[in-house]
Amino acid sequence: MSIEVDEVKKIAKLACLSVDDADLPSYATNLSNILDLVAQMNAIDTTGVTPMSHPFDVVQRLREDVVTETDRREEFQAIAPNTEDGLYLVPKVIE
Amino acid sequence: MSMYHTKSVTELSAMLQAGEVSSVELTQYFLERIKSSDDKLNSFITVCEEDALAQAKESDEKLKAGNAPALTGVPIAHKDIFCTDGVKTSCGSKMLDNFISPYDATVVANMRNAGVVMLGKTNMDEFAMGSSNETSFYGVVKNPWNLKAVPGGSSGGSAAAVSARLAPASTGTDTGGSIRQPAAFCGITGLKPTYGRVSRFGMIAFASSLDQAGPMGQSASDCALLLNAMAGFDEKDSTSIEKEVPDYSADLDKPLQGLRIGLPKEYFAHSEGGMDAEVEATIKAALDQYQAMGAELIEIELPNSGISVPVYYVVAPAECSTNLSRFDGVRYGYRCEDPKDLNDLYTRSRGEAFGAEVQRRIMVGTYALSSGYYDAYYLKAQQLRHLISDDFTRAYEKVDVIMAPATPETAFNIGEKTDDPISMYLSDIYTIAVNLAGIPAMSIPVGFANNSSGESMPVGMQIIGNHFEEAKLLNVAHKYQQVTDWHTRLPEEFK
Numbered sequence: 001m002s003i004e005v006d007e008v009k010k011i012a013k014l015a016c017l018s019v020d021d022a023d024l025p026s027y028a029t030n031l032s033n034i035l036d037l038v039a040q041m042n043a044i045d046t047t048g049v050t051p052m053s054h055p056f057d058v059v060q061r062l063r064e065d066v067v068t069e070t071d072r073r074e075e076f077q078a079i080a081p082n083t084e085d086g087l088y089l090v091p092k093v094i095e
Numbered sequence: 096m097s098m099y100h101t102k103s104v105t106e107l108s109a110m111l112q113a114g115e116v117s118s119v120e121l122t123q124y125f126l127e128r129i130k131s132s133d134d135k136l137n138s139f140i141t142v143c144e145e146d147a148l149a150q151a152k153e154s155d156e157k158l159k160a161g162n163a164p165a166l167t168g169v170p171i172a173h174k175d176i177f178c179t180d181g182v183k184t185s186c187g188s189k190m191l192d193n194f195i196s197p198y199d200a201t202v203v204a205n206m207r208n209a210g211v212v213m214l215g216k217t218n219m220d221e222f223a224m225g226s227s228n229e230t231s232f233y234g235v236v237k238n239p240w241n242l243k244a245v246p247g248g249s250s251g252g253s254a255a256a257v258s259a260r261l262a263p264a265s266t267g268t269d270t271g272g273s274i275r276q277p278a279a280f281c282g283i284t285g286l287k288p289t290y291g292r293v294s295r296f297g298m299i300a301f302a303s304s305l306d307q308a309g310p311m312g313q314s315a316s317d318c319a320l321l322l323n324a325m326a327g328f329d330e331k332d333s334t335s336i337e338k339e340v341p342d343y344s345a346d347l348d349k350p351l352q353g354l355r356i357g358l359p360k361e362y363f364a365h366s367e368g369g370m371d372a373e374v375e376a377t378i379k380a381a382l383d384q385y386q387a388m389g390a391e392l393i394e395i396e397l398p399n400s401g402i403s404v405p406v407y408y409v410v411a412p413a414e415c416s417t418n419l420s421r422f423d424g425v426r427y428g429y430r431c432e433d434p435k436d437l438n439d440l441y442t443r444s445r446g447e448a449f450g451a452e453v454q455r456r457i458m459v460g461t462y463a464l465s466s467g468y469y470d471a472y473y474l475k476a477q478q479l480r481h482l483i484s485d486d487f488t489r490a491y492e493k494v495d496v497i498m499a500p501a502t503p504e505t506a507f508n509i510g511e512k513t514d515d516p517i518s519m520y521l522s523d524i525y526t527i528a529v530n531l532a533g534i535p536a537m538s539i540p541v542g543f544a545n546n547s548s549g550e551s552m553p554v555g556m557q558i559i560g561n562h563f564e565e566a567k568l569l570n571v572a573h574k575y576q577q578v579t580d581w582h583t584r585l586p587e588e589f590k
Contacts, residue, residue: 015461017454018446033517034459040405041475051477055290055533075197081430088425091436
């Protein structure tokens, strides 16, 4: 499995990662090597095998539909990069 | 000068309860040890001097009042992956270098309630992604047995700190071997519990279906005490198991007569990249010891174990790419300078703050989950995971525990594998299947073997159990530690 530089760019965009152009070739090599390793999976036939999503056959636990969270907005926003009037600030989205 | 660092948690706890030492004295002693020795190791990211002494004072009052829980006043270190209220929680990343957690992880809260004093937060591979502690934003951690060697990872700081006795014990997390591999490399005892046994709430997520927290200590009996405090159902973790927590210290001394030990023939086969000959000889000597104690050795098969590493490098990156999408530079953590628009803010904050290994795994995961590839990668991996898990189920019909090396070789040198991610990934070949199956496993020190640079380094042996059999693993490990002294040996520079 060989991943080209253009494909790394596409994956980085999907993953919201800015990657320096200079680093693209080494990522392409590393990702290709990892996908080669992963390709060993194809040697085993898994027809009819149920995918395992959890080590135990348990179902998601449900709880009563009641409020459990307390309002800690001030504490949480104290560690945010930029806030104003209780809102998180980001660059303008709509011109 | 008292030598408190030569005492186990079990011994320190007894001394505290008997009033032979105060928690303040102990805490000061270990803070002093960290101050004087950690510049050699870099095992701590944050040391909590003031908080620790305040907690120690409180513990001393509780001890005086009587009926204090067993761990009251014992100082330990937490891996910096656990959120700690009011204390920096970095996860080894530039992304969280400025993150002061507004709450405690359940593991931390449980330990606090048990009276444990937090000395500080230990270094780790960035977001727990690594097997050598070389991916940390805070620099590599050194192995106390040889400062040129890695301590293993991702819980490398925790392992190094306990190995050098800068802390009597620590917490760690294990997604593909991150407790057992560094425990093996540093000559300490570590336990990865059954998936769901210990709460994941407040433990920064890497691969949610594999992550599990556990104790790292000097001995099985120490790990039992720590697990007693860590384990339990937590409604804040949707995968936490509602099952009573036994007293893990209760069965430590059960005789091993008749114990059936399974030896996976695939792990002991001689193949390229397999077990080093000296490591193998050391493991065999430990198995002989078990036979002498009345255990029976039985060859078993784990036919799908060879596919564990490829399966892991689909499941873990896929889940990591999903989990790490929460780091967006908006609500907390790193934000880039002067973002020109919202997308620039996201991509540059992430691109500038995540290290290369984290970015690699996010990209592999993103690729595996992208449109058209899901069945070929994630679904296929989850199917194979079932086969790997079934192998263990079949094995436990014939044996009580499985023993295997923890690592194919002893601790390698810093820089030796950094240029080749794949060779780094393969250092976890014996530990990963356990996480995929969700079963518990320990690593205990069983001797020494030369590494590739000819330095004598600790060897770790894994004891792997069926679901919820932590007490049996601790019993099997403890009996060995009663008749051997590998676990009490200290690196020369830290005696």
